Amino acid sequence: MMRCCSGKRVWTGLGVLVAGLLVVDPRAVEGDRAAEIARLRREIQQLKAQASDVSLAAAGEDRAAGAPSVI
Numbered sequence: 852m853m854r855c856c857s858g859k860r861v862w863t864g865l866g867v868l869v870a871g872l873l874v875v876d877p878r879a880v881e882g883d884r885a886a887e888i889a890r891l892r893r894e895i896q897q898l899k900a901q902a903s904d905v906s907l908a909a910a911g912e913d914r915a916a917g918a919p920s921v922i
């Protein structure tokens with residue numbers, strides 16, 4: 852009898868633990884996902900800014916060398 856009751860308590864405890872993890876985990880994953888997306892967007896903006904700086908610098912070098920203006 853004692854073994855049966857403790858077994859039920861263990862299974863109940865495990866069930867509650869699993870249910871809690873299922874409820875909490877998707878929210879944590881969404882938060883991590885949102886943070887990762889924000890980080891990637893910042894990196895993309897930085898790369899775009901660097902690319903435009905490089906292209907402007909290259910255009911300035913071409914003009915300084917006597918190349919005709921494309922604009």
